Amino acid sequence: MDMIFFIAPAAIGGISAALAALISITDKIVNNYGEIKIDINKGKKELTVTGGQPMLFGLSEHGIFIPSACGGRGSCGACKVTVHSDVGPLMPTEVPYLTDEEMKNNVRLSCQIKLKQDLEIEIPDELFYVQEYTTVIEKITDVTHDIKEVLCKLPEGKEITFVSGQYGQFEAPPYDKVKDPTMRAYSMSSAPSDKKHVEFLIRLVPGGIVTGYVHQHLKEGQKIRVVGPFGDFQVRDTDAQMICVAGGSGMAPFKSIFQDMIDKGTLNDREIWYFFGARSKRDVFYLEWLYKLDEENENFHFIPALSEPQPEDNWTGPTGLITEVLDGYLKNTISQDKSKEGYLCGSPGMLDACMKVMSDNNMSADDIFFDKFA
């Protein structure tokens, strides 16, 4: 037999093997970044992590959870971190998520930055308190036809410390056609005094991955991963009148805020106006609780408004869009002399409209705080 039958495959195999070896040697040399030191907030914490991986994962390995809704794929833009060391120019994947000011201040997406050298970074202090919990779903309640109240019990021995108004990330496991675990942020509606639970109000969004999971698949007793707390939506410590506006599951942070005030006995300390906008009566919830607070506390005013009340609703309260109702109250009822702070939580459309009403009524944009659904 001709030797060529051995030589030809051997030659191709040999060349391929040699090239493969070269590639893996190059990989070993070139992609070996060793151990990398990350200095967080000027020495507040120092981590030693394995180089070569994205910063987001390097940090979460050591218990620092940067908010991320997409799990490091660079599609949510949440995992922003200020990087003081030079880590090269902005990636094309980062640009769409950063404002001009953030770019100037070296804000980067931590999921897009590969750990290559020692770094100095800055993150908001509260991220040190962010933890990861494997919770058990204790109770699911339908509060309206499309909003579920989901109560998660933290594992034994674990506690959560947060400020009312903050949010947590809720992870839906893979289901149906969704191949990856998916995280979404929801405001926590439970009071900070309950350190053993977190509660979310989750409204069904058509086509939503996590809301779809919660509404169609989630069962009591199931285990769900929750990461938190995040966010800076919280009540400012002043004695200005609070003008709160919410719609739908935007109720969540306010439920937590009011319950926190009740727990601390401060609910009556300042004037609070709580406007809640809904379409018809089947979209409003916690009515009894809020009416009761209104009755028992001189300074707490609850104003639910329906834009399309149905005949069977027997609605006697204000009707019309929440913006119209808010405008009327700001002009005629709420004291013009005392300063005001705006607190808004709801859909981007509603928020923008309400902010316009507030600024038209002489409220400064610096005094309007909001939590926009994204």
Next chain:
Amino acid sequence: MNATQLINPFSLFFASIITSNILLANFLGMCSFISISKDMKSSNGLGLAVTVVLTVTTGINWAILNYVLIPLNLEYLRFIVFIISIAAAVQMLEMIIDRVSQALYLSLGIFLPLITVNCAILGVSLFMEIRGYTFVQSLVYGLGSGLGWWLAIMLLSAIRKKTDKSKIAPGLQGPGITVITIGFMAMAFIGFSGMLAVQ
């Protein structure tokens, strides 16, 4: 030593850039040439990437050809072997560039891996084999061809910047007018052909 190997590398270098431009004389590497040339910045990045990869792979393939394939009488395996080595070279280059210069890595972006399937790269290695270049000739021929490709795509993207703003019959807009433009460019370059010998 054959006649081709007597060609001065210096003249081979200029020949491969202008009179025997790999793109406009041999029409190799057309797909990325047409699709990328609509954006000047990307054209520049791709031109640079093609130049680097061409130079490196022509050198590697010359060594494989002369030290492995020819001694073993396996020249007929050159297609598959060249493709393997091009893919491997691109892979290694990508890793090295990522480590050495993040800025360059970012500006090349997706073009670097795409070059693996650019026919100009394989074409240059095959010409090198057919014409029996020496090692030095192969290197300058690779480098020159890359620079020629780079020049051609920059010229085309500059012209396309103009034609984008011109009135063009609807049926000819986009790729249609581009191919006609390339034809004119090729004619201009072919006017030089034969001035410098490449084989």
